[in-house]
Amino acid sequence: MSKTRWFILPVLVLALAFAFQPGMATGQAVKNPDTYVSVSFGDTDSLDPGWAYDTASLTVIFNVYEPLIFYEGGRMDRFVPFLSTAVPTLQNGLLSKDGKVYTFPIRQGVKFHDGTPLTAEDAAYSLQRFLLSDRDGGPSSLLLEPIFGLTSSRDDKGNLILKFADLQRAIQAKGNNVVITLKEPFGPFLSLMPLWSFVVSKKTAIANGDWNGTAATMAKYNNPKKESMGFFEKANGTGPFKLERWDRAGRQIILARNGSYWRAPARLQRVVLRQVDEPATRILMVKAGDADSDGGVSRRELPQYEGDPNVKILDDLPTGVSTNPAFFFTVDIDCRGNPDCGSGRLDGNGIPSNFFSDVKVRQAFGYSFDFNTFLQDGYRGKATLAKGMIPLGMFGFNPKQEYFTFDRAKATAAFREAHGGQVWERGFKMTILYNAGNVTRELGSRILKDSIEALNPKFKIDIRGVTWSSFLAAMDAGKLPIFWIGWIADFPDPHNFAFHFFHSDGTFPHSQKFKNGEIDALVTLAVKETDVRKRQALYFQINQKYFELAPSIATVNAIGFRVQRTWVRGWYYNPIYPGTYYYTIWKG
Amino acid sequence: MTVFIARRLLLLPLVGIGVTLLIFSLLQLLSPEQRAALYVTDPRQLLALDSIIRTHGLDKPVTVQYVQWLWRVVRGDLGWSETAKMTVARAITTFFPATLELTLYAFVPIIALGIWLGTKSAVHKDKIIDHFSRLFAIGGQSFPTFVWGLLLLMVFYGALRLFPPGRLSLEANLYVLDPEMFRPYTRLLTVDALLNGQVWIFLDALRHLALPVITLSLVSCATLVRVTRSSMLETLRQDYVRTARAKGLEEPKVINKHARKNAMIPVITLSALLFVGLLNGVVITETIYNYPGIGRWGAGAALQLDAAAVAGFALFSALLLVLGNLTADVLYAWIDPRIRLR
Numbered sequence: 026m027s028k029t030r031w032f033i034l035p036v037l038v039l040a041l042a043f044a045f046q047p048g049m050a051t052g053q054a055v056k057n058p059d060t061y062v063s064v065s066f067g068d069t070d071s072l073d074p075g076w077a078y079d080t081a082s083l084t085v086i087f088n089v090y091e092p093l094i095f096y097e098g099g100r101m102d103r104f105v106p107f108l109s110t111a112v113p114t115l116q117n118g119l120l121s122k123d124g125k126v127y128t129f130p131i132r133q134g135v136k137f138h139d140g141t142p143l144t145a146e147d148a149a150y151s152l153q154r155f156l157l158s159d160r161d162g163g164p165s166s167l168l169l170e171p172i173f174g175l176t177s178s179r180d181d182k183g184n185l186i187l188k189f190a191d192l193q194r195a196i197q198a199k200g201n202n203v204v205i206t207l208k209e210p211f212g213p214f215l216s217l218m219p220l221w222s223f224v225v226s227k228k229t230a231i232a233n234g235d236w237n238g239t240a241a242t243m244a245k246y247n248n249p250k251k252e253s254m255g256f257f258e259k260a261n262g263t264g265p266f267k268l269e270r271w272d273r274a275g276r277q278i279i280l281a282r283n284g285s286y287w288r289a290p291a292r293l294q295r296v297v298l299r300q301v302d303e304p305a306t307r308i309l310m311v312k313a314g315d316a317d318s319d320g321g322v323s324r325r326e327l328p329q330y331e332g333d334p335n336v337k338i339l340d341d342l343p344t345g346v347s348t349n350p351a352f353f354f355t356v357d358i359d360c361r362g363n364p365d366c367g368s369g370r371l372d373g374n375g376i377p378s379n380f381f382s383d384v385k386v387r388q389a390f391g392y393s394f395d396f397n398t399f400l401q402d403g404y405r406g407k408a409t410l411a412k413g414m415i416p417l418g419m420f421g422f423n424p425k426q427e428y429f430t431f432d433r434a435k436a437t438a439a440f441r442e443a444h445g446g447q448v449w450e451r452g453f454k455m456t457i458l459y460n461a462g463n464v465t466r467e468l469g470s471r472i473l474k475d476s477i478e479a480l481n482p483k484f485k486i487d488i489r490g491v492t493w494s495s496f497l498a499a500m501d502a503g504k505l506p507i508f509w510i511g512w513i514a515d516f517p518d519p520h521n522f523a524f525h526f527f528h529s530d531g532t533f534p535h536s537q538k539f540k541n542g543e544i545d546a547l548v549t550l551a552v553k554e555t556d557v558r559k560r561q562a563l564y565f566q567i568n569q570k571y572f573e574l575a576p577s578i579a580t581v582n583a584i585g586f587r588v589q590r591t592w593v594r595g596w597y598y599n600p601i602y603p604g605t606y607y608y609t610i611w612k613g
Numbered sequence: 614m615t616v617f618i619a620r621r622l623l624l625l626p627l628v629g630i631g632v633t634l635l636i637f638s639l640l641q642l643l644s645p646e647q648r649a650a651l652y653v654t655d656p657r658q659l660l661a662l663d664s665i666i667r668t669h670g671l672d673k674p675v676t677v678q679y680v681q682w683l684w685r686v687v688r689g690d691l692g693w694s695e696t697a698k699m700t701v702a703r704a705i706t707t708f709f710p711a712t713l714e715l716t717l718y719a720f721v722p723i724i725a726l727g728i729w730l731g732t733k734s735a736v737h738k739d740k741i742i743d744h745f746s747r748l749f750a751i752g753g754q755s756f757p758t759f760v761w762g763l764l765l766l767m768v769f770y771g772a773l774r775l776f777p778p779g780r781l782s783l784e785a786n787l788y789v790l791d792p793e794m795f796r797p798y799t800r801l802l803t804v805d806a807l808l809n810g811q812v813w814i815f816l817d818a819l820r821h822l823a824l825p826v827i828t829l830s831l832v833s834c835a836t837l838v839r840v841t842r843s844s845m846l847e848t849l850r851q852d853y854v855r856t857a858r859a860k861g862l863e864e865p866k867v868i869n870k871h872a873r874k875n876a877m878i879p880v881i882t883l884s885a886l887l888f889v890g891l892l893n894g895v896v897i898t899e900t901i902y903n904y905p906g907i908g909r910w911g912a913g914a915a916l917q918l919d920a921a922a923v924a925g926f927a928l929f930s931a932l933l934l935v936l937g938n939l940t941a942d943v944l945y946a947w948i949d950p951r952i953r954l955r
Contacts, residue, residue, distance in 0.1 A: 057783050252656055270790060273698055274707045275780075275905055279787070297783065301903045305763055306778050309771045315783070362646030364918055461916070495695055495917050 055592045055612050056314040059294035063605065064301045064310055065320035066462025067493035069278060072268065073256040074151075074223035075158040075165070076249075078532065080513065081493055083220070084604025085278055085298065089138075090223035090262035093129045093148065093203070094215065099599045101346070101517045104215060108132050108148065108224055108263065109203075112215065124210030129203045135287040137226045138260070138267040149198035150227040150238055152205070156192060157236060160248050162501050162535035166524070167221050167515055170552075171211035172196075176530035178247060185247045189240035209553070216516035220603070229261040251498075265291040265608040276300035280607070292595075292611035302462050311336060311590065317612065318589035318605070323465045324404050330588050339598070340407075342585030345418030346600050348411060348522060349511025350466050352457070352473065353577040354381035354390065357538035359503045365456035365489070366506060371444065373452040373483055376506060380455070386448060387575040389439035390507070391429035393476045394469075398431075400581055403465045411579035413568035414512075414526040421519030421564030427572050428579075437480055452483020458499070459509040461490030466509040469580065473507075500536045508536075514601055519564045520552040526579075527571055539576045617946050621939055632931040633686065636924055637679050643920055645671040650921040651682070651692035654700050658693075686928065692921030696914040701925035704910060709892075709929075710800035711780060712899070712906035716891040717801075718822050719829040724884060727834045731841020731880075732873055735849060746838055753835025762828045762901035769824055776823040778902040785817040825902045829895060833887050840883050844876040851875075877948055885941035892937075893930045 067081040074086050093109040104112045109129035113119035119128040135143040152168070159165035159178040169175045169187075172195050178187040197204045207214060231237050235255030236246035251257060260268035265288070266280035280296040299316070301307045308329050310316040322330070330336045360366035360378045367375025381387055400408050409417055412426040441449045457473060459466035470488040477484050491499065499505050510533070514521045525531035528548040529540035547570070551563035589596065595609040640648055645666045652669040670677050685691070691701035699707065734746035756764075769776045780802060781789065788811070789795040789802065798808050803822075806814035848854065849872050857867045896908040907926070914922035 060783060060787075062783060250656075272790060275786070275790075279790070295787070301778075303901055303903065306766065306901060306903050309766060310778065313770060313774055313777065315777055362644035364647075489916065491917055492696060492913065494698070498695075 058612050060297060061293050061295070061318075061593075061607060061610060061612065062297045062299060062310075062316045063318050063320055064299045064307045064316040066300060066302050066304075066307075067321070067460060068276065068300055069271070069298075070494040070497050071251050071254065071257050072260050072271065073251075073254040074225060075155050076160060076163060076251055076254050076257070078162075078164045079493070079497060080603040085268070085280070086223060087220065087264075087603060088266045088280060088296065088607050089260050089264045089268055090225065091264050092219050092222040092224070094222075095219045096599055096601070099597050101216070101599065101601050104219065106132075108135060108143065125207045127205045127207070127214065129205070131201050131203060132287065133201065135263050136285050137229070137263055138283060138285075139226065139229065140285070141226060141228060143224065143263055145198040145201050145203050147227045148203045148222075148224045149196050150230070151224045152196045152203070152222060153192050153238070154225070154230065154236055154246075155221070155223075156196070157187065157243060157246055158249060158254065159187075160251075162532045164221060164515070166530055167217055170524075171207050171209075171214050171217070172205065174208040176524075176528065176549075183248075185244050187243070187247070189243055213516050213518045213520075216518070220515060220601075224263060225256060226261040229259075230255040233259055263287070266296055269295070288608075291608050293607055296607045304462075304464065311588065314590060317593050318587065320604070321462055322588050323463070324407060324583075324586065325402070325464060325468075327405070327586065327588070335591055336588060337591045337593070338586060338588055340584070340586040342587065342598050342600070343418070344583060344585040344600055345416055346514035346517050347512060347582075348414055348416050348526075348579050349513070349583060350469060350509050350581075351411070351414070351511065351526075351577045351579040352390075352394075352469065352507055352509050353533055353537055354387050354575075355503055355506055355508075355537045356382045356576070357503065358506050363504050365458065365487075365504065367454040371447055371451055371453060374454050376453045376455045380444075380453065380506065383443050383448075384574060385439045385443035387578075388429075389436045389443060390473070390477070391575050391578045392432045392436035392439060393473065393480065394429065394578065394580070395431040395472050395476055396429070396580060399469055399472055403468045404581060404583055408581040408583040411582050413571050414522045414577075414579050415519045415564060415568060416514075416522070417582040419514075419517065419519055419522075421523075421561060421568070423565045423568055426565070426568050429572070429575075431476070433476075433480065436477075440480065440484075449481060449483075452481060452485070454485040454487075455506045456487045456489050457507045457509070458489050458491055458496065458505045460493045460496045462493075463490075463509075469509055503536055503538055505536075513603065517601065520548070523548045523551060523564065523567050526577060527567065533577060537576060541574065544570060544574070614946060618943055621942055625935060625939070628935050629932075632935070633683055633928070634679070636927050636931070637675075637682060640682075640920070640924055641675060647918075647920050650695065650919070651924060652685070653693045654690070656693055656695065656698075691925035691928070694910075694914060694919055694922035694925070696917045696919045696922050697910055701921050704922065705907065705925060705929055706800075708905060708907040708910045711802075711904060712892060712895070712908060714801045714803065715822060715825055715829070715895070715899075715904065715906060716888065718803075719826045719833070719891060720888055722826065722830045723834045723837060723887065726830065727837025728841050728873075728880060730834075731838045732845055732868065732876075734838065734842045735845030736868055738846065743842075746842065750835040750838045750842075753831045753838075758828060758832050758895075758897040759901060761831050762824075762898055765824050765828055766901060776820055778821070778824070778904070780818065780821050780904060781814070782817050782821070785814045789814060821902075821904075825895075825898050825904055828898050828902075829891065833891070837880065837883060837887065841876065841880050844879050845872060848872045848876040874948060878945060881941050881944045881948070885937045885944075889930075889933050889937035892933050 069085060070079050070082045071077045072085055074090050077083055077086055091108050093107060094104045094112050095107040097103040097105045106112055110132050111117055111119055111130055113127045131145040131148050156165055156168055166176050169178060178185060180186050195206050233255035236242060258271055265283055265286050267283050269279040269281040271278050278298045282291050282294050284290055304326050307319050307321060311319045312333055330338055358366055358378045360369040369375050371377050396410055412428045415421045457470040459470050467490060474486040474488055477486055500508055512525060526533055527544050528534060529545050547567055551560060551567060554560040554563055592612045594611050594613055646662055648671060649662055649665045652665050666672055670681055689702050694701045694704045697704035730746045734743045737743050795809050798805050802818040803815050806818060854867060854872050857871050896912040899906040899909040911926040
């Protein structure tokens with residue numbers, strides 16, 4: 026073969042490679058009509074409904090598992106029966122007159138993905154398991170609080186205080202019904218059920234080494250390690266999709282249609298959730314039709330989609346149930362072997378573990394943040410400045426609430442006072458962390474770094490993006506000095522924000538090691554208050570305390586948007602959903 | 614030649630010990646808590662940090678620690694990678710084949726084009742092809758990889774829809790993930806596709822390799838063109854080349870047989886380094902094209918401060934470098950017998 030042909034050969038092979046391939050530019054024809062591909066940057070933390078408390082994980086879970094009742098379309102205040110055949114009300118007699126006993130008749134004929142039938146026993150077990158697992162900073166407190174009046178299943182020393190008899194009494198399988206008895210009436214109880222009553226197969230759980238439902242093994246399954254849980258990487262639910270594969274090497278999760286679904290099977294045959302870190306690649310994939318939606322796009326990147334006739338931008342979606350993002354301070358950082366603390370001492374090359382225990386440091390950081398630049402650059406102006414943790418539009422939001430503004434003089438003054446003047450004198454070095462791929466939070470970290478470093482040359486800040494699951498693990502372990510994260514409500518009530526932003530058993534304060542007895546009492550008092558005006562006043566008071574103590578700094582209330590191909594049909598918006606509910610979606 | 618290779622092979626364990634000592638010394642800069650991940654095969658074990666420190670002697674003298682660690686390394690036990698959510702050894706075997714495949718495909722055009730263009734450029738010094746090759750070399754080296762990567766992606770995928778990112782299209786990806794349909798013999802997709810008799814998957818994989826291969830070729834080839842050109846220019850000035858021409862040898866013979874072979878020593882050195890460099894992972898290329906290779910994992914591990922993964926990756930890279938250098942040495946000896954006689 027001549028030398029010239031040697032060069033022609035690979036060119037010919039490549040030409041062949043694309044000339045005979047499917048998926049060439051096909052105009053408006055729907056690509057992969059039975060498969061939905063979503064691209065984003067975050068990885069999944071866990072597939073176990075007893076553990077997962079993040080959007081990336083719950084996106085998978087709420088398509089694979091099903092709750093007793095679900096939201097009615099885009100409404101957050103109306104429910105439809107799901108695995109329960111009725112929504113308990115006083116009228117239908119499934120809610121007791123004292124408001125404490127809820128009866129859920131379990132739907133017959135429903136099968137788990139492995140073909141075994143759903144029973145009331147499975148539903149009761151799932152709820153008991155959810156309450157028992159109660160990992161630190163996890164979601165179990167959502168049900169522990171109304172059912173037992175507890176914010177944790179453990180005492181201060183970490184001993185299990187939840188009794189088996191109480192568990193059995195509170196959650197009972199009676200014939201085809203599951204009966205839940207609350208300690209006291211809890212108004213928003215039903216609104217907790219759509220996302221926090223996922224039913225798993227008891228048989229599969231036990232086969233996977235999970236709790237066997239007995240008193241003897243309870244302690245072992247309380248506050249477990251993530252990977253120890255029976256459904257960490259396996260699944261057996263009743264949902265419209267079943268887990269086909271969690272392909273970690275390929276960084277994707279593949280869901281397949283549940284052909285034996287109790288309703289009409291989903292129109293999509295498969296859903297592929299792919300992790301693609303590079304924003305430009307994601308954008309090109311959506312534009313080329315190789316992905317159907319971009320779950321990782323930030324508002325800064327949105328112009329790259331504008332004007333594309335094949336891409337639909339659904340903008341101005343109300344987000345009155347989220348505070349996103351905020352930056353949080355860990356007041357007792359685990360600095361053991363932790364490079365994010367630098368030297369671990371206040372010597373100009375690090376920070377001690379108690380660096381943020383001084384409120385002056387936290388306030389100084391609050392006044393150092395250029396909120397307006399963040400709002401303009403990060404959100405192109407489509408957001409409002411947050412006034413505390415309770416989002417704009419929610420009951421308990423105070424429009425007159427004091428909030429942090431960018432103020433160099435106040436920041437300097439606070440830094441000078443912090444730790445008896447040593448912070449200003451010696452300087453510090455530390456790391457701000459965000460979840461890798463989130464360009465808005467990265468921008469926020471940069472703004473904070475730049476403005477603080479400009480105050481004093483002895484202040485040195487690094488920023489670092491960490492993979493979502495690793496970020497959550499480090500956050501739970503109290504290893505992140507400052508971290509960026511956001512919150513979408515579990516149920517549309519200010520308690521959900523007050524608890525998780527401020528109460529010592531809440532998700533964030535637990536990670537931050539922030540504890541204030543007065544605040545805990547106030548949060549507990551507010552949720553029990555039945556007088557609307559008094560309750561509102563309590564949340565105003567809590568928000569003011571939040572400003573004064575500054576355990577975290579809420580930045581903006583953003584306006585939601587979504588980017589998807591024009592051929593995507595059936596999607597609807599519910600601001601409380603952790604992700605896309607694929608059952609209603611098809612392509613055409 | 615055999616003696617020469619044997620001598621080189623005998624040196625390998627010494628080099629290996631040197632490399633492990635270096636990596637181990639660097640690991641000592643980390644606290645025992647950070648090093649604990651090197652001694653577990655399941656993240657649940659990390660709950661008992663103190664126990665790990667005691668069991669594996671992380672609080673004992675460094676010599677004891679080194680021996681214990683080396684023994685684990687020899688057995689392939691490199692610890693747990695939080696970034697990959699699997700053991701380091703498994704992560705390497707999972708991600709390396711993709712990079713190996715990419716490297717093998719990229720290396721052919723890099724070498725072929727680099728040597729051919731470098732030679733042409735030197736032989737036709739100051740002619741159009743020389744100007745072109747110098748322009749090509751400057752262009753290839755001047756633009757960072759991410760610029761080439763994004764540019765090519767926008768043109769060939771964004772605009773022309775020809776070469777998509779990733780390793781396979783959706784349909785092919787679902788097919789190869791089905792163990793009943795597709796058997797991964799080598800984990801090199803193009804090879805496995807042919808072994809499974811699935812030509813469409815072979816073509817699909819090639820289509821996905823196209824852009825990363827072009828990007829790497831553009832960037833890496835430029836260096837090779839320059840080195841080949843200057844080495845050839847120097848060789849062409851040698852007396853023996855003038856003699857060959859004077860005795861009436863045809864120009865192609867003078868160039869190909871006499872000059873080019875002797876100009877290859879620096880080219881081989883560079884090629885070996887390029888090959889090893891590519892095998893160690895081409896982070897930016899793999900990230901832009903969403904290509905699941907070892908470079909993307911290694912870079913991610915470094916950003917996550919995943920000590921076990923970084924140490925494992927460094928050891929693996931060192932091993933590749935040693936093998937790459939050995940190959941280069943053997944090639945020197947093959948091309949220039951004087952080397953093995955020294």
